Amino acid sequence: MSDVAHPVTRPTPVTTEPRLARHILIGTVVALVAVLLFAPLFAVFAEALRQGWAASIEGISSPDARAAIRLTLIVAAIAVPLNAVFGIAAAWAITKFDFRGKAFLITLIDLPFSVSPVVAGLALVLLFGANSWFGAWLIAHDLKIVFAFPGIVLATMFVTFPFVARELIPVMMEQGRAEEEAALTLGASGWRVFLTVTLPNIRWALLYGVLLCNARAMGEFGAVAVISGKIRGETTTMPIMIEMLYNEYLSVAAFSLAAVLALLALVTLFLKSLLEWCYADLLAATRRH
Amino acid sequence: MFVEIEEIAKEFGTERALHPVSLSIPSGALIALLGPSGSGKTTLLRILAGLEFPTSGRVLFDGTDATGMSVQERRAGFVFQHYALFRHMTVFENVAYGLRARKRHERPTRAEIGRRVNRLLDLIQLPDIGSRYPSQLSGGQRQRVALARALAIEPRMLLLDEPFGALDAKVRKELRQGLREIHDTTGLTTVFVTHDQEEAMELADLVVVMSMGRVEQVGKPADIRARPASDFVRTFTAA
Ligand SMILES: Nc1ncnc2c1ncn2[C@@H]1O[C@H](COP(=O)(O)OP(=O)(O)OP(=O)(O)O)[C@@H](O)[C@H]1O
Ligand SMILES: [Mg+2]
Numbered sequence: 001m002s003d004v005a006h007p008v009t010r011p012t013p014v015t016t017e018p019r020l021a022r023h024i025l026i027g028t029v030v031a032l033v034a035v036l037l038f039a040p041l042f043a044v045f046a047e048a049l050r051q052g053w054a055a056s057i058e059g060i061s062s063p064d065a066r067a068a069i070r071l072t073l074i075v076a077a078i079a080v081p082l083n084a085v086f087g088i089a090a091a092w093a094i095t096k097f098d099f100r101g102k103a104f105l106i107t108l109i110d111l112p113f114s115v116s117p118v119v120a121g122l123a124l125v126l127l128f129g130a131n132s133w134f135g136a137w138l139i140a141h142d143l144k145i146v147f148a149f150p151g152i153v154l155a156t157m158f159v160t161f162p163f164v165a166r167e168l169i170p171v172m173m174e175q176g177r178a179e180e181e182a183a184l185t186l187g188a189s190g191w192r193v194f195l196t197v198t199l200p201n202i203r204w205a206l207l208y209g210v211l212l213c214n215a216r217a218m219g220e221f222g223a224v225a226v227i228s229g230k231i232r233g234e235t236t237t238m239p240i241m242i243e244m245l246y247n248e249y250l251s252v253a254a255f256s257l258a259a260v261l262a263l264l265a266l267v268t269l270f271l272k273s274l275l276e277w278c279y280a281d282l283l284a285a286t287r288r289h
Numbered sequence: 290m291f292v293e294i295e296e297i298a299k300e301f302g303t304e305r306a307l308h309p310v311s312l313s314i315p316s317g318a319l320i321a322l323l324g325p326s327g328s329g330k331t332t333l334l335r336i337l338a339g340l341e342f343p344t345s346g347r348v349l350f351d352g353t354d355a356t357g358m359s360v361q362e363r364r365a366g367f368v369f370q371h372y373a374l375f376r377h378m379t380v381f382e383n384v385a386y387g388l389r390a391r392k393r394h395e396r397p398t399r400a401e402i403g404r405r406v407n408r409l410l411d412l413i414q415l416p417d418i419g420s421r422y423p424s425q426l427s428g429g430q431r432q433r434v435a436l437a438r439a440l441a442i443e444p445r446m447l448l449l450d451e452p453f454g455a456l457d458a459k460v461r462k463e464l465r466q467g468l469r470e471i472h473d474t475t476g477l478t479t480v481f482v483t484h485d486q487e488e489a490m491e492l493a494d495l496v497v498v499m500s501m502g503r504v505e506q507v508g509k510p511a512d513i514r515a516r517p518a519s520d521f522v523r524t525f526t527a528a
Binding site for chain 2: 178179181182183184185186187188189192196197200201
């Protein structure tokens with residue numbers, strides 16, 4: 001294309017900003033990321049390892065700390081799949097059907113985002129506590145919810161409910177119903193359409209929603225703090241255990257546990273990047289018609 | 290298969306999409322539903338496919354009542370306006386979808402499915418694109434793949450919603466000819482929707498002119514040209 005006789009002029013795409021502006025913008029973002037995201041994370045790991053590996057490993061291998069890690073993982077393992085299912089169901093109902101009260105339902109899904117987690121925890125205590133509406137019935141049937149495992153799961157599910165649905169709704173809105181209708185006309189049953197058309201089309205949004213939901217489920221503090229009663233070794237999840245250790249000036253143990261929590265989140269993010277990288281070709285091919 | 294539409298009406302809430310409409314579609318005919326935007330063409334086509342159910346009235350296939358029949362049972366090959374190809378599947382998988390979705394005892398073997406898909410890709414004159422994704426095809430190619438996918442289920446009739454709507458004039462002409470040929474070789478009762486009177490007149494055996502949820506006139510293209518039943522038909526079909 002380039003003609004040798006002509007002086008070389010660099011074509012500048014219309015969307016490109018002047019060089020200086022570009023550098024300032026990129027620099028600002030990098031600096032912000034470094035200060036706001038990277039530095040705190042680094043500080044946590046540095047503090048955890050201040051007295052060496054042995055001290056931090058000891059800090060997280062006390063029975064209470066191990067119980068906290070186990071509890072957090074179990075709660076996430078129950079709450080996240082359930083919320084994934086509810087999220088898919090909610091997004092499905094909202095995007096594929098027209099019904100009255102739809103706008104209200106969308107608002108309701110956002111409720112956990114707008115209500116403070118502490119208020120959510122208190123609300124659950126009011127509902128299921130000893131003096132509550134269901135309290136007498138629960139005691140009569142020897143069911144413990146408040147200050148016990150079921151309460152923690154409930155609180156976690158309440159707080160993390162919107163993540164999956166929020167990720168899915170815009171994607172499913174954009175995709176519309178045409179592909180599903182096409183599958184139906186080709187003779188597929190509703191369930192088969194869901195498995196072979198709907199689910200593959202939303203899998204990345206779903207994965208992302210599940211990861212966010214998982215990160216929040218493991219990290220939730222406020223609602224769980226209220227409903228768990230903070231019984232050491234029994235109802236203390238990792239974030240609550242970290243706070244307790246910190247308040248007791250056991251900072252190496254506190255930061256070591258915090259580092260484990262941060263690592264769990266980083267592992268999920270890493271997994272997501274790995275999957276995206278593995279399926280990059282397929283993603284690029286299927287993203288747009 | 291011959292289709293009879295008896296006094297079909299459709300309301301969406303308070304909105305009347307179709308006033309009672311009646312229509313007979315002879316077996317093996319190529320029919321155009323012609324009308325301006327909002328005249329109810331898509332609604333009528335979707336009712337035939339079982340994607341929408343009428344508020345009142347009956348649909349008969351070969352003389353038996355099919356009004357309550359599910360979309361799967363109807364086995365109507367449907368080509369959507371924007372094709373609605375499965376974006377995460379290759380062309381081969383798209384065309385094979387309907388065969389693979391059959392119940393186990395009706396499902397052809399893998400080899401047989403492969404043979405049938407390849408035969409269909411030959412029919413639409415795109416034999417080498419089986420491994421591509423829809424996003425890697427041109428608009429005209431997508432349209433033909435959508436047609437092959439609809440034909441794969443050995444449909445009882447073929448329904449097409451503005452099949453050439455999103456294509457440029459030259460490709461439209463080619464594909465029009467292609468549809469005519471496929472119709473003539475398969476002998477399928479075929480209904481297509483269009484708002485282009487030239488397309489309807491040139492391609493169809495029988496043209497159904499619609500306006501505001503009503504059928505204005507049904508007839509052979511030449512008859513409609515020669516004897517328009519109303520002022521609306523006259524102005525709308527004026528070339
Ligand atoms: N799902 C729906 N909900 C509410 N109203 C609808 C729905 N589908 C169609 N309508 C209404 O029914 C009428 C007929 O629509 P239809 O899609 O059948 O028209 P059309 O002839 O296919 O138009 P176009 O050429 O623009 O596609 C329109 O007034 C439309 O607003
Ligand atoms: Mg339409």
